[in-house]
Amino acid sequence: MHKKTMTTFWTLALGLLTAAGLSQTGTAHAQDEEIKIGFAMFLSGAAAGPFGVPARNGAELVVEALNKGEFPAPYDGKKGINGAKITTVFVDEASGEVVADYRKMVQKDEVDLVIGYISSGNCKAIAPVAEEVERLTLFFDCGTPQVFEDVVTDPHYLFRTGAHATLDSVGAARYLLADKPDTGSIAGINQNYAWGQDSWRDFTAAVEALKPGVEITTEQFPKIFAGQYGSEISALLTNPADAVHSSFWGGDLEAFVLQGAARGLFARTDVILTTGESAMHRLANQMPEGTVIGARGPHGVFAPEGPMKAWLEKAYMDRYGVRATYPTYKITQAILAAKSAIEMAAGDSMGMPDQESVIDALEGLEWETPSGTVRMGIANGHQAVQGTAYGRFKYSNGEATVVDMTRFDAECVMPPDGMDGLEWIESGFKGAEDC
Amino acid sequence: MLTYVAIVLDGLVYASWLFMVSVGLTLIYGVMKILNIAHGSLYAIGAYTAASLVGAYFSAGYVPVLSFAVLVGAALAAGLVCGLVIERGVLRFMYGQDEVLMILVTYAIFLILEDLIKVFWGVSPYFAFQPYGMLGNFDVMGLPYAGYDFLLMGLAGLTGLGVWWSINRTRTGHLLTAVIHDREMSTAMGVNVKRVYTVTFVIGATLAALGGAFTAPKISVTPGIGVEVIVLAFAVVVIGGLGSIGGAMIGALLVGILRAAAVHLLPEVELFVIYAVMALVLAFRPYGLFAAPEARKI
Numbered sequence: 001m002h003k004k005t006m007t008t009f010w011t012l013a014l015g016l017l018t019a020a021g022l023s024q025t026g027t028a029h030a031q032d033e034e035i036k037i038g039f040a041m042f043l044s045g046a047a048a049g050p051f052g053v054p055a056r057n058g059a060e061l062v063v064e065a066l067n068k069g070e071f072p073a074p075y076d077g078k079k080g081i082n083g084a085k086i087t088t089v090f091v092d093e094a095s096g097e098v099v100a101d102y103r104k105m106v107q108k109d110e111v112d113l114v115i116g117y118i119s120s121g122n123c124k125a126i127a128p129v130a131e132e133v134e135r136l137t138l139f140f141d142c143g144t145p146q147v148f149e150d151v152v153t154d155p156h157y158l159f160r161t162g163a164h165a166t167l168d169s170v171g172a173a174r175y176l177l178a179d180k181p182d183t184g185s186i187a188g189i190n191q192n193y194a195w196g197q198d199s200w201r202d203f204t205a206a207v208e209a210l211k212p213g214v215e216i217t218t219e220q221f222p223k224i225f226a227g228q229y230g231s232e233i234s235a236l237l238t239n240p241a242d243a244v245h246s247s248f249w250g251g252d253l254e255a256f257v258l259q260g261a262a263r264g265l266f267a268r269t270d271v272i273l274t275t276g277e278s279a280m281h282r283l284a285n286q287m288p289e290g291t292v293i294g295a296r297g298p299h300g301v302f303a304p305e306g307p308m309k310a311w312l313e314k315a316y317m318d319r320y321g322v323r324a325t326y327p328t329y330k331i332t333q334a335i336l337a338a339k340s341a342i343e344m345a346a347g348d349s350m351g352m353p354d355q356e357s358v359i360d361a362l363e364g365l366e367w368e369t370p371s372g373t374v375r376m377g378i379a380n381g382h383q384a385v386q387g388t389a390y391g392r393f394k395y396s397n398g399e400a401t402v403v404d405m406t407r408f409d410a411e412c413v414m415p416p417d418g419m420d421g422l423e424w425i426e427s428g429f430k431g432a433e434d435c
Numbered sequence: 436m437l438t439y440v441a442i443v444l445d446g447l448v449y450a451s452w453l454f455m456v457s458v459g460l461t462l463i464y465g466v467m468k469i470l471n472i473a474h475g476s477l478y479a480i481g482a483y484t485a486a487s488l489v490g491a492y493f494s495a496g497y498v499p500v501l502s503f504a505v506l507v508g509a510a511l512a513a514g515l516v517c518g519l520v521i522e523r524g525v526l527r528f529m530y531g532q533d534e535v536l537m538i539l540v541t542y543a544i545f546l547i548l549e550d551l552i553k554v555f556w557g558v559s560p561y562f563a564f565q566p567y568g569m570l571g572n573f574d575v576m577g578l579p580y581a582g583y584d585f586l587l588m589g590l591a592g593l594t595g596l597g598v599w600w601s602i603n604r605t606r607t608g609h610l611l612t613a614v615i616h617d618r619e620m621s622t623a624m625g626v627n628v629k630r631v632y633t634v635t636f637v638i639g640a641t642l643a644a645l646g647g648a649f650t651a652p653k654i655s656v657t658p659g660i661g662v663e664v665i666v667l668a669f670a671v672v673v674i675g676g677l678g679s680i681g682g683a684m685i686g687a688l689l690v691g692i693l694r695a696a697a698v699h700l701l702p703e704v705e706l707f708v709i710y711a712v713m714a715l716v717l718a719f720r721p722y723g724l725f726a727a728p729e730a731r732k733i
Contacts, residue, residue: 046659048558192706220698223706225663227654228452230584231445231698237578238437238699251560254655258564262581264572286564 033084033351035342037063038091038105040116041141041331045094046225050250050278051118051327055141056090057320058312058328059115062335063088065315072307074368075339082343084351091116098122099129106135112352113138115334118327120144120165120195127152136355136362140334141327143168143296144194145421148379155382157355159362161334161374163297165195166421167388167413168247168274169202171294174413174435175390175406176243176272177210179292185215187241187269189232191252192221199247199274205425217241227255233263243270243292253279261288272390277301280393280400281323291393293402298371299329301402302389308370323400333369337376337384340367377410378417385410409435437576442695444575448584450691451591452650457668457683458594459642465678466615466635468534469526472541474643475665476548477517481644482651482660483552485509486561489651493565502566503586510648514641517548522636527629545661553658560655567652587649594642598680611635615678670709674716676726685724 039059042052063086065071069079080086089109091101093116105111113136117123123142128151130137137158139147143165152158176183186207190196200219207214218239220232233256236244244265248256253275260266266288273279276293277300287293295302300323303309312332316324344365345357352358363381367374377385387410391402412435415424424430460474488509489502521544529540570582602608613621614631622628646664654660671690675682690709697708704711716724 044553044558044658046657049560049657053558218702220702221705222698225659227650227660227663228449230448231441231695234441234445234578234695235699235702238441251655251657251660254560254562255653258562258567258655259581259653262568262572262583264579282560282562286562 034087035081035084035113035352036087036089036109036111037335037338038089038102038109038111038114038116039331040091040093040098040101040105040114040122041327042094042118043090043092046250047118048094050253050282050325051141052093054278054325055118055327055331057316058324058331059088059090059335061312061315061319061328062332065311066335066339072311075336078343081339082346082351082353093118093122099125102126102129103133106133112136112355113338113358115140115331115338117142120146123147123160124151127155127158130158131156134355136358138334138338141296141330144198146194148383149420155379156359159337159376159382159384160379161337161384162330163384163386163388163410163414164421165198166202166415166425167386168294168296169199170206170413170425170429171388171390171408172245172272172274172292173203173206173210174408175292175294176270177207178406179404180242180270181211183207183211183214183242185217185241186243186245187217187219187236187239188245189220189222189229189236189256190245190247191224191249193224195249196221196224196247200245202421202425203245203247205422209425209428215241225252227251229256229259233260233265236260236265237263237268241269243272245272245274247274249275249278254283257283257287257291261286266291275326276393278325278327280402281325284398284400285395287393287395287400289392289394292390293393294388294390295326295329296388297326297330297386298389298407299326300324301400302391302405302407303329303371306370308368312370329369329371333371333374333384336369337362337365337367337374341365375410378415380417385414388413411435437578438699440576441578442692442699444578444580445698446688446692446695447588448580448691449694450687451584451588452646453667453671453687453691454591454595454684455587455646455649456643456664457671457687458598458680459639459646460665460668461672461675461678461680461683462598462642463636463639464672465680466611467526467530467632469537469541470534470669470677471639472538472665473521473544473548474541474639474668475661475663476545476552477514477640477643477661478647478650478664479552479656479661480517480548481510481513481647482654482656483556483561483647484513484644485648485651486563486656487556489563489565490561499565499569502569506563506566506648506651507645510641510645513644513648515637517644518637518640519633521640522633526636527632530632545665549658549661552661558658560657561651562655563651565652583652590645590649594645595680595684598642602680607634667709670713673723674713676720676723679723679725682723682725 041055042048067080115138118141120142139160145164188200190200272292274294277295341361345361346353365376374386389407391405394403463471492505567583572579671686675686697705
């Protein structure tokens with residue numbers, strides 16, 4: 001071979017090999033890129049069955065689908081999050097060491113962000129710690145408005161991707177009075193702790209604001225996890241009201257439905273269960289038809305029909321053999337918020353961008369979910385706002401569903417930016433007079 | 436008037452349940468001087484076993500009315516297995532130890548059982564609602580009550596009567612009484628105290644499981660139900676006097692009626708009333724209503 005030809009050959013070969021090597025290095029780099037998410041939900045205790053397990057199952061399902069690029073549009077562009085594989089760490093919210101577990105996820109496991117917390121008490125405990133350790137944290141389910149109204153009033157690292165509890169109570173009051181405008185009396189049975197007390201306070205305030213003068217016949221606050229409600233049901237029957245409100249959840253909700261239905265309470269009065277959707281498929285025909293139920297947002301049977309809902313329902317049923325309920329929808333909503341913000345912040349770069357740019361992207365973010373469009377609308381863009389829906393339970397052809405559904409826009413059930421929930425209700429729903 | 440009738444009936448229903456869940460606890464303490472913290476877990480295992488068996492029974496399409504027998508069978512199976520395993524496997528090695536140490540031992544068993552429940556049944560709720568609706572409703576002055584609640588009242592009465600009769604009217608009961616009064620003297624007189632202990636613990640465990648099994652149709656059987664029960668059962672037996680069957684009955688009635696009255700007349704104090712009664716009784720009778728103070732032997 002000619003010397004010049006030989007030189008050209010070797011140069012070309014070397015160049016090709018180098019290019020191939022570089023290309024291989026690049027591929028390996030893309031595969032190695034990871035975004036680690038720490039998840040916290042109840043994996044044991046009374047809240048695991050109705051909330052924690054559906055949330056964990058949903059997280060596993062959605063993460064797997066995103067990693068494979070199988071999640072429906074508009075999330076079918078980049079695999080994982082921004083091309084990086086999502087890896088997960090799960091901790092049990094019922095461990096009794098909720099703050100220590102959170103710190104461990106951040107400091108030892110070095111997660112890029114935390115998504116978690118069902119209990120309002122745990123959210124109140126974690127909120128200041130998230131700001132202290134300066135790690136992006138998304139609350140996905142807990143309801144107490146106190147998180148941004150009292151505990152962390154100027155959040156930076158902390159976000160909540162689901163609506164807070166004002167939505168549930170205001171939505172319930174609006175549904176009741178729109179459906180039964182002649183309602184003259186109400187009664188309540190709620191668990192004796194922050195969630196039950198706040199829910200009843202907001203519900204009665206909303207009813208009073210919408211229809212002044214409605215009488216309260218009895219207010220029952222049994223201990224959480226009491227399980228036996230015979231006396232309370234008698235009190236509700238001997239102090240009859242046009243509607244009974246309950247924010248019971250989990251085993252308490254199911255026991256109340258079983259005992260109340262057997263004693264004819266549901267046949268004598270309208271019963272509103274603000275978390276009823278989480279139990280409707282399990283209770284099936286044990287839930288009396290006509291019971292007013294909510295899903296703490298437009299989740300589950302209340303979610304608008306679309307490809308994302310269809311995918312989630314089918315994938316969940318195929319894998320777990322049961323219907324997806326609202327905790328599954330809410331954790332999906334949180335994961336998709338993280339994906340949207342990270343990809344928006346990253347631009348053309350690969351993997352996890354710097355945390356500050358993700359926070360910038362999350363503030364005021366608007367993103368699509370199986371439950372519709374959600375917006376980080378209040379608490380300086382750190383608290384999500386979305387509409388909700390209520391309907392009446394119906395069991396037909398072996399399937400639990402809802403009829404007479406009414407949807408409420410976000411501005412009709414959640415306060416505007418800068419106003420506390422109760423303050424907004426007592427102002428006569430300032431800015432939402434046309435709802 | 437209706438309110439007062441409701442207070443009495445609700446109080447009796449709740450008292451029946453309280454007695455069912457506390458009679459085993461007081462029996463075991465009376466004979467063995469062991470405050471069995473694992474009692475709550477035995478209640479939960481009874482409820483889970485009943486829920487599983489009732490579910491399988493109805494799935495198989497058997498005669499509905501016999502599901503009550505399934506509840507009893509579930510309690511017997513759970514009580515016998517767990518009672519024997521706990522007593523033969525752990526407690527028999529600890530007899531003669533300080534009562535406080537025995538509380539710690541049964542607390543450890545309680546923690547283990549709570550985790551085992553999760554291993555066997557998971558964390559999702561179980562239901563056994565079918566028997567609950569089978570007895571229909573009864574109207575009392577226009578106030579509907581589930582027939583099942585009256586069944587529970589009858590069962591509690593029968594259980595109390597059965598335990599009382601067994602202790603006071605049978606030879607085994609007399610041996611039990613002898614052991615209660617003086618374990619060493621009974622041993623010296625030829626009573627097989629170890630066997631008495633085994634039988635007592637198994638009966639106590641079965642009574643706990645029976646409480647759980649007959650509660651299962653009214654509730655959603657979920658992790659943690661045993662924790663709630665042990666606190667209430669403890670309050671009831673302390674009011675009545677640890678180790679007193681009659682005391683447990685009176686304690687259950689007192690708590691049941693007063694709680695029902697609070698729910699109907701002053702709901703704000705409902706949480707407080709059980710512990711207020713306990714505090715009041717202990718202030719005047721530190722050993723409870725029906726337990727006599729014990730003289731030190733040395």
